[in-house]
Amino acid sequence: MQWARDSRLRMKIVTIFFIVYVVALSFIPLVQQLFIAQSSWLGYGTGAYAYQSPSYFVLFNDPYDGSSKPNIHVNPSFAPNVRISIVEFSDWTSYVDGFNLFNDFNVTIRASADGKTLDAAYTRPGLILHKLIELSSNTVQVKIIANKEINAHIELWKWIMTSVNNVTAASTAKPTVIPTSTNINFTFNDQSSNAIGIGEISLSRVPTQIEVWPFENGFNRVSVDFINSEMTFTVSGSIINPGEVSWSYGDLVYALPVIAIITVTVYLLVEHYGEKNKDRTRRSSS
Amino acid sequence: MERRIKIVLAALAVRVAIAPFFMHSGDLGTIYESSAIALNGGNLYNYVYQQTLQMQYATGLPIFFEGYAYHPLLIYFFVPFYWAYTLVAGTAPSIIGGHFPNLPILVYPWALLAIFMLKIPIILADVAVVYVLSGLDIKKAEIYAFCPYVIFISVVWGMFDAIVAVFLLLSYLTFNDKGSYALSGFTYGLSLMKLYTIVLLPLYVVRLYGKWRDLGMFLAGLSVTLLPVLYYWIVSPISFWNVLVGFQASRVMGGVNLYNFVWIIEDVRFDLLISMIPSILLVISLAVIVLAYGRRLPLLEAILAVMLVSFVFGKVLNEQFLVSILPLMLLCKECDTRLWIAPFIFIFLRSPFYYFAIPILWSSPYFYDLYFQADTIWRSLQTAGYLMIPMYAVGVAFSLLLLWNLIQVLSVSSPAGGALLRSLSRALRIRRK
Numbered sequence: 008m009q010w011a012r013d014s015r016l017r018m019k020i021v022t023i024f025f026i027v028y029v030v031a032l033s034f035i036p037l038v039q040q041l042f043i044a045q046s047s048w049l050g051y052g053t054g055a056y057a058y059q060s061p062s063y064f065v066l067f068n069d070p071y072d073g074s075s076k077p078n079i080h081v082n083p084s085f086a087p088n089v090r091i092s093i094v095e096f097s098d099w100t101s102y103v104d105g106f107n108l109f110n111d112f113n114v115t116i117r118a119s120a121d122g123k124t125l126d127a128a129y130t131r132p133g134l135i136l137h138k139l140i141e142l143s144s145n146t147v148q149v150k151i152i153a154n155k156e157i158n159a160h161i162e163l164w165k166w167i168m169t170s171v172n173n174v175t176a177a178s179t180a181k182p183t184v185i186p187t188s189t190n191i192n193f194t195f196n197d198q199s200s201n202a203i204g205i206g207e208i209s210l211s212r213v214p215t216q217i218e219v220w221p222f223e224n225g226f227n228r229v230s231v232d233f234i235n236s237e238m239t240f241t242v243s244g245s246i247i248n249p250g251e252v253s254w255s256y257g258d259l260v261y262a263l264p265v266i267a268i269i270t271v272t273v274y275l276l277v278e279h280y281g282e283k284n285k286d287r288t289r290r291s292s293s
Numbered sequence: 294m295e296r297r298i299k300i301v302l303a304a305l306a307v308r309v310a311i312a313p314f315f316m317h318s319g320d321l322g323t324i325y326e327s328s329a330i331a332l333n334g335g336n337l338y339n340y341v342y343q344q345t346l347q348m349q350y351a352t353g354l355p356i357f358f359e360g361y362a363y364h365p366l367l368i369y370f371f372v373p374f375y376w377a378y379t380l381v382a383g384t385a386p387s388i389i390g391g392h393f394p395n396l397p398i399l400v401y402p403w404a405l406l407a408i409f410m411l412k413i414p415i416i417l418a419d420v421a422v423v424y425v426l427s428g429l430d431i432k433k434a435e436i437y438a439f440c441p442y443v444i445f446i447s448v449v450w451g452m453f454d455a456i457v458a459v460f461l462l463l464s465y466l467t468f469n470d471k472g473s474y475a476l477s478g479f480t481y482g483l484s485l486m487k488l489y490t491i492v493l494l495p496l497y498v499v500r501l502y503g504k505w506r507d508l509g510m511f512l513a514g515l516s517v518t519l520l521p522v523l524y525y526w527i528v529s530p531i532s533f534w535n536v537l538v539g540f541q542a543s544r545v546m547g548g549v550n551l552y553n554f555v556w557i558i559e560d561v562r563f564d565l566l567i568s569m570i571p572s573i574l575l576v577i578s579l580a581v582i583v584l585a586y587g588r589r590l591p592l593l594e595a596i597l598a599v600m601l602v603s604f605v606f607g608k609v610l611n612e613q614f615l616v617s618i619l620p621l622m623l624l625c626k627e628c629d630t631r632l633w634i635a636p637f638i639f640i641f642l643r644s645p646f647y648y649f650a651i652p653i654l655w656s657s658p659y660f661y662d663l664y665f666q667a668d669t670i671w672r673s674l675q676t677a678g679y680l681m682i683p684m685y686a687v688g689v690a691f692s693l694l695l696l697w698n699l700i701q702v703l704s705v706s707s708p709a710g711g712a713l714l715r716s717l718s719r720a721l722r723i724r725r726k
Contacts, residue, residue, distance in 0.1 A: 018700045025605075025696055029551050029689055035567060036558050049560040053394060054352030057559045070351045071394060117353045199673070256678040259557050263685055267551075270689040278697065 022278075026271045033267035037260040046142075047122030056118060056125055060142045064090045067125055067140065070116065073099035073109030076127070077140055079147045081204065083246040088257030091197050092165065093206045093244035096149060100162040100228075103129075103136060103153070112136070149240040150211075156236045163208070163240075167225035168193045174219060182220045187213055191229060201250035211239035297427040297434075304423045304438035308416045312448045313409040315649045319359070321451035322391030324368075324411050327361040328375035329386070331368045337361045338525060342532035345540075354561050357540045359393065365521035367486040370414040370456060378403075378410040399655045408451070408652055415447045418455040422620050425462055433623040442633035445640065446613045449649050453486065454616035460484035461493075461596075462620045468511075469592045474501070478511035482518025488541060489614060492579055492603040496595055499587040546571055546608035549639045551692040554685055557678070568608050575606040586703060593625055594702045601699040605692055612636045612643070627701040635691035642684045645671045 040059075050056050054069035062082055068075040076098040080090035098108035106112065112129035119126065129136040136157070139150040151159065169175065171193045174185050191208040208229075216232040231240075316322075327337050337360075344358035361368065382403040391397030419437075427434035437443060447455050460483040468477035481497065484490045494515075501508035525533045545561065546552035546568040555564050582602050587595055600618045604610050615636050622628040647654060647667050654660040674680050 014704065018704070021700065022696065025693070029692070032551060032570070033554060033689075036554055039558050039560065039563055043563060044558075044560060049563075050352060050354040051559040051561045051564070052356075054348065054354055054356060055559075069394075113351075115351050115353070254677065256557075256676065259678045259681055262678075262682060263554050263557075266682060266686050267689055270686050271693065274690070274693045274697075 026275070029271055030264065030267050033264040036263055040257075040260050048118035048125045049122070050116075050118065054116065056116060058125070058140075058142055061144065063142055063147055065140065065142060065147055067116065067127065070114045073097060076101075076108070076138070077125075077147075077149065079242050079244075081244050081246060082257075083202070083249060085246075085249055086255065089200070089255040090257060091200055091202050091204065091246060093195070093204065094208065094242055095164045096240075097162050097164050097228075100164075102160045103157050104134065105158075106131060106134075146241050146243045149242065151238045151240075153236045156234060158232075158234050159238070160230060160232050161238075161240075162228050162230045164228045165193070165195050165206070165226075166198045167222055167227050168195045168206075168219075168229070169225045170194050171219045171226055171229055172217075176221045176223075176225050179219070180221055182218055184216055184218045187215070187217055189213055191217065191231075193226075193229070196225070197250065202246050203248035203250065204244055204246040206242065206244035209241040211237070211241075214238075296431060297424070300427055300431070300434055300438050301420055301424050305416065305420050307439070307444060308412075308419060308448045311444070312412040312416065313405040314653050315449040315451070316408050316652055317450045317452065317644070317649060318388075318391035318397040318651055319393045321408060321411060322388055322397055323360055324371055324451070324453075325375070325388045325407060327368050328371045328411065329384075331372050332376055332379070336525075336529055336532070337365075337368065338532040338536045339529055341536045342529075345535065355543060355565065356561060357543065360536075362536050362540045364486045364488065364518075365525050366483070366518060367453070367456075370453075370486075371411055374410040374413050375407075378407050382406055397651065397655075399652060401656060404655075405652055412448055412451055415451065415453045415455050418453070418459045419443065419447050421459045422455060422462060425459070425466070426620055426623065429624065433620075436623055436630065437620060440619070440633060442637040443616055443619065445637065446616050450613065450640075452613040452616075454613045457484050457487050457490060457617040458620050460486070461490060461617060465593060465596055465621060468497070468500075472507075474507045474510040475514035478514025479517055480514075481511075482515040484617075485518065487614075487617070488537070489603065489607065490600075490617065492599055492607075493596060495579070495583045496587050496599050499583050500592065500595070502588075544568070544609050548610040548614075549612055549636045549688050549691045550604075550607075550610040551689045552608060553688040556684075557681060571606050571608040575603060575608070578602045578606050582703075590703070590705055593621060594627070594705045597621055597625055597628065598699060598702045601695050601702065605695045605699060610691075612640045622698075625702065627705060628698050629694075629701075632691075632694055632698060635687055635694060639684065639687045639691070642680050642687065 044059050046058070046060050048056050048058050052069060053071060056067045058065045064080040064082060065077050066075050066080070067077040074095065074097055076096045078092055078095040080092050083089055083091065101108045108129060112131050114127060114129050116125065116127045118124070123141060125140040127138040127140075129138070134157070135154040137152045139152065141148045141150075151161070172185055172188065172191060174183070189210045189212070191210070193206050195204050195206060196202075197204065210231065212233065212235055214231045214233040216230075218230045218232075219226045220228045220230070330337055330340055341358055341360035341362065344360060348356055348358055385400070387400040387403035387407050389398040389400070423434050423438045426437055443455070446452050460480045464477045464481040464484060467473040467480060478497075481490070481493065497511060498508065501511055543565060545555055545564040547555050552568075552571060555567065558564055579599065579602060582598050586598055590598060597618060604614065613636075615633055619630065619633065622630050622632070645667065647664055651664070654664045
């Protein structure tokens, strides 16, 4: 065999190598999602962490954003790549001993060595608070542990909940305290996908107060107040009506190889016909 | 009036008219902040390194603060204009914050003056390119002067790749036309304001290999520009190394290239690992180009070949990088200069246009509100992944077009091809026997 003596042939080989390279690399996100990303806390961006279990996707935002601390999404069985938020813990609007969780604490975030637990440590003079987030097959657990008894006001957001513990917006037009319980059951109509779902938040202790906040035809948040050094929120949920789910961010891993193949095909066609035309022009001019 | 002067003045007028009203708040904010630190005698690298340490401590991740990670000399192009600005507006900050993912706070009317003043070196660099090009080919000068992509990068974005462009152009011209190797080395050193032109150093060395006096002159010129590097190396070695080398080496791949798929992988450690793939290919391809084609090709084509191969295989290719070689591409008959269309489209897929109009939109509560209304729609498209599809397609297309241009440039050499490939060919034949 002779190694591409003709320079044109050599360049063709380089092009073919590059095209194979482009297409091969386009499969990397899919490979990562299928074999690496499952069931482990992984950090990305400017310090956010995400966990993908078979049925839940949980996002814990970076230290520069007070939203999604964490944001718990469900992957419906009929569309496993779709992420529909069940409930979002917000540091913007949550307080401990009167101090805002986002503005008044220093935060460090660490994933455990086995990647199963995320520990967000909130510190300020005399007070250390941990948010520990773990996933089991059916639930997501958000455990708040402090180094002393705290007076906490934690807000959980969802746009929008159609009912909370059987209380609907029709029956209450302004922020309303509902009977305390260790269970918060809610139904929701997801604004982005129009999916209808149910969610359940089990509390490890009876809180001092649960309040719902009306928005449009439902509620957009539930606040839970408690005085204790520990509280666990165990969240679960499911989608009962898929709504208009046709595409989601999770589908990108399948789309990229298709885009890569289409783009290189177009390139090859343009190059081929461009060269043919060039040859024809050369012949006719000579 | 001479046509050359007319074009230069027209290029200047267009840029001056646009400059105060637009900016990329992350990048221009960095220059503003760094100019203030430098004018006060602060150490930029220590500041950026501290921010990085804080981020790494807060998140437990190998991530870097995206601040001033450039050649130490760069900031002194901006400091005189910042100083002139402070004479008028005082030293109270007028552009506050703005590092991704935060938005800036602007103090009017001084923010507009600060934006304008900090863009003057970039405008002057652009105009200098137009002036030099118009002395060679007036048509090419016109293309550069009024290219929407160049205008956008320089005066809408406020990125300074035009400074790299003018010094790279001068380095080529002084090396090729006048044989002023010391001046060529000096201007090449100044083109290192953005470090991606470092890939050209082996090419210059190979071109001058054996002509020891000329090589010495070139390196002497280059070394003058490296004196500030030496200073920071001595004064704050850890910060300097971390910010300049650590940050550039540990960047996750992506940009207007085939590697931007990495943006959908939510795992920075994995991203860093796979970012080694293009780095390995970059080293191999650069070695092949420099050794096989470095002396064989005319200098213009050799420079372009090295830069193009570094764009094809380099792990990071930001939207503005192409500005640096656009003047040289305009001088090259084999290149298709319409290449700029791809990164120009990409800009609007990655960042919404209104982001660049913050200085206008922040000036009134009505526009301020509109910004956030538009941003809600933009973010919903982004979160759904709709923007990633065209971004990836444009990235792949741009990489393929760069490759096509590279092949055209390499085709200038003799049909027998490069020495390295010939040796490889010989080796294969021997093995077969």
